[in-house]
Amino acid sequence: MKLDRRTVLAGTAAALALPVLATRPARADAKRQSLVDSSLQTAQKVLGGKDFPDATRMMPNAKGVLIVPELVQGGFILGAAGGRGTLMARNGERDWSPPAFYGMGSGSVGLQAGAKVSEVVFIIRTEKGLNAILNNKFKFGAEAGVTLVGVGIGLEGASTTAVGADIVAFSNSAGLFAGASLEGSYLDPDHDWDALYYGPGATTRAIVIERRYTNPGAEPIRQYLARW
Numbered sequence: 001m002k003l004d005r006r007t008v009l010a011g012t013a014a015a016l017a018l019p020v021l022a023t024r025p026a027r028a029d030a031k032r033q034s035l036v037d038s039s040l041q042t043a044q045k046v047l048g049g050k051d052f053p054d055a056t057r058m059m060p061n062a063k064g065v066l067i068v069p070e071l072v073q074g075g076f077i078l079g080a081a082g083g084r085g086t087l088m089a090r091n092g093e094r095d096w097s098p099p100a101f102y103g104m105g106s107g108s109v110g111l112q113a114g115a116k117v118s119e120v121v122f123i124i125r126t127e128k129g130l131n132a133i134l135n136n137k138f139k140f141g142a143e144a145g146v147t148l149v150g151v152g153i154g155l156e157g158a159s160t161t162a163v164g165a166d167i168v169a170f171s172n173s174a175g176l177f178a179g180a181s182l183e184g185s186y187l188d189p190d191h192d193w194d195a196l197y198y199g200p201g202a203t204t205r206a207i208v209i210e211r212r213y214t215n216p217g218a219e220p221i222r223q224y225l226a227r228w
Contacts, residue, residue: 032197038069059228064089064124097208098218101193129166
């Protein structure tokens with residue numbers, strides 16, 4: 001069968017386009033997008049609400065933020081507490097990276113039975129704190145100093161001093177952490193979720209430091225953080 005020139009060119013163009021389409025992330029990735037959207041809602045509540053004035057004051061100098069919209073006792077990691085979150089880093093004034101995905105878990109932190117916390121925002125204040133989280137699994141109390149602030153408490157009433165803290169965590173459910181600590185909890189990058197949302201090869205550093213990946217669904221949270 002003889003093919004005309006237009007047919008050959010169309011076939012060649014389609015063949016060349018296939019590898020590009022194969023590596024393009026699905027725009028409507030509902031599970032990952034839901035976490036990004038929930039992270040935005042948490043940021044709006046914690047950073048834009050009246051309960052955490054200290055968080056708002058810290059944001060202009062923050063190196064990054066990690067947002068866990070829902071941390072639940074009896075979660076998916078080790079049976080004590082678990083949740084998923086998103087990490088974003090600042091790369092200049094009002095310039096925030098797209099979010100990379102993280103899992104959070106704990107083995108034993110003395111949590112009350114049945115308690116849970118929703119909406120935790122970790123404000124990363126130093127390069128040391130950011131690098132500690134970026135370097136694979138981050139364990140609270142080991143790699144960087146962390147201060148926890150419950151709703152309505154303020155830094156002056158925090159369980160540990162915020163002076164010199166690398167990371168300050170703001171939680172809207174003080175009951176969960178009453179008499180408890182973040183010691184022993186950890187954050188772990190989820191490269192599988194990164195790849196599903198951005199495309200093959202996406203890693204935490206490639207997303208938040210090198211800026212080699214993006215997704216249209218991440219723009220609303222980036223724009224919100226650009227207020228600081």
